[in-house]
Amino acid sequence: MNSSNQYREEYDTLGKIMVPKEAYYGSQTQRAVDNFQISGLRFPRSLIRVQGIIKASAALAHMEIGKLSPEMGGAIIAASEEVIEGKWDDQFVIDVYQAGAGTSQNMNANEVIANRASEILGRSQENRVHPNDHVNMSQSTNDTFHAAINIAAAENLVHKLLPAISQLELELDRKAEEFMPILKSGRTHLHDAVPIRLGQEFSGFADTIKSCRQQIERNLDVLYEIGLGGSAIGTKMNTASGYTPKVIKEICNRTKLPFREPSNLFGFTQNTNAAFRTVLSLKELAIHLIKITSDLRLLSSGPRTGLAEITLPSVQPGSTIMPGKVNPAILEMTHMVCCQVIGYETAISTAGIAGQLEINVMMPVIAHTLLQSIDLLSNAIPTLITKCVSGIQANEEICKNWMEASLALVTALSPKLGYDLASQIGKQADEENKPIKQVLLEKGMLTEELEKLLDPRSMV
Structure with a gap:
């Protein structure tokens, strides 16, 4: 490499390219940066972390089968663990909207880990870690990036979204019990209907959320299928003998989740089924959350000219012109999040249509929208619980008056x-x-x- 004050020269199959001197990424990442100035969006921390997990697990598997020396394999693992911890997040610089399949994102990880591992080994020519030959050994973008989507989604569901949904379910159950003595008018078509207990109404909300949680839990099983070792199209070409079970075992050790080989590598490579099923269950959750939050807005409407059967916690002023006005801000926020998730489902479904022959090249947009959907719901639901649902109060006298009328x-x-x-x-x-x-x-x-x-x- 020839250095200058700000850039260094690197070479790849397309020729010379200038890379920022202090960057740990290399030529292929730089070309993607130059070519894809599209949105400014980057993949979330959860996906970058999983890329590190895959590279570390692959290195360990190759050490165990004798394809990497302990020194080189150890350096790759050490560099990968720094990626897992988030030390090099600023080196993952490629736009979400990039070349198909995630090749650039995979090479971004390969280059960062290779250069950092070479640095750990002393950066001599004989110690040089190659991003393709060593870090990407027995791998293709088509199996690693696809697997990364499933692993990141499963981790985020298990550790973030499902606990949040369970807590919302419990809180609605608690409110149902608290409000069970209160009688009120039911409403169908937004008109008077036979009486109902306010607690019964809330128990319906709770059971709806329970059903959504159970559906997401069922869909976790397909996320646990990861086709590592399938290589480019599922044929295992250039995959070292004995690699696949060892790399999956190490991923299970690192994530504490039950990942496994798919029953058919070709089916896994051709389709992103797990992402589709997951986002459909997220869409169902979003639809029901819109219904529940809309109901809460109606029940709390007023406070003088609406139903006013419940009172929501006041969290912020609601108007720049009407003094003292307080709006159902948390419910409105949740509704907007759910609108976005429903839109994301459309994006992923449309991307799914683009699958052709042995691969779906739209995986980058599938990864981004799926993980973003999980993140949005994982952040919105705890806010909904703590700043709204937990503090809901019943207006028993108003409920009684409406019911009797x-x-x-x-x-x-x-x-x-x-x-x-x-x-x-x-x-x-x-x-x-x-x-x-x-x-x-x-x-x-x-x-x-x-x-x-x-x-x-x-x-x-």
Whole structure:
């Protein structure tokens, strides 16, 4: 390498290129930086960390089967562990929107780890660690980057999103129990319906979140399939004998998760099934969160001119013009996050359509959008819990007033009076703006039996 004040010369199959002198990355990374000035977006820490895990695990496997010397393998592992820890995050510089399959991102990792490992060994020519020959030994972008998506997604689900979802489920269950004594009017089509307990309403929210959690947990199994050792198209070309089980075993040791070889390497290489299934379950969660947060906004609407059956914690002023106004800010934030996740599902599904023959080259955008979806939900849900759900209070008197004014109470009279007569009573109550019980009283129809039927407690 020829050095200057700011740059050094490097050479690859396309010729000479200038690389920042202090950079640990090399020529292929620099070409990607030059070619893809697109969004300014970079892959998240979780993916870079997993790239380090894969490279360290591969080096250990090759040491065990005699393909790397202890000295060189140890240096690669040491450099990879620095990547795992985040020491070299500033050296991962390629835009998310890059050449297909993630080749540039894989080479970014290979070059950083190779140059750092060479530095650890003393940077002599005989100690030089080559990014392709040594760090990428028995690997292809097509198996390592694909595996990195699955590993990073599984780790983020297990350690971040699923605990957050479980906590939301528990908090909604707690609120359901707290609010179970409170009777209120149910609503269908946004109009009066038969009574319900406020706690029952919240128990429905909790069970919905439980169902989403269980679906995500089921989808974890397909994420645990990683096709390391399949090489470029699943044929294991240039993969060292005995490498695959050893590299997967070490990844399991490092992540404490049950990763395994796929039943068919060609199917794994051709399709990013795990990403599709995962993002679909995230979309389902987002849809239900929108429904729940929208319900909470309706139930808390007012405080004087809406339903006002519950009160949300006040977290910040809601208007630059109306003094004292407080809006459901946390619910609005959650709704926006869910809109983004639903949009990301469309991006991943569209990318899935682009799979052709032996590979889907759209893996970079799949990786970014999947991991971003998990991160957004993992951050939004704890905020939703701590700054909103945990502090929700019931307005019991308002619930009672709305319930007693509900025309749907007439439903309880149908078995006794018949549908037609009950309908007439309900219509008269609506036209005269009177409670059902008052209309019955004025008609001389209010018997003890009917009065018991109109008791909301008998309807829930």
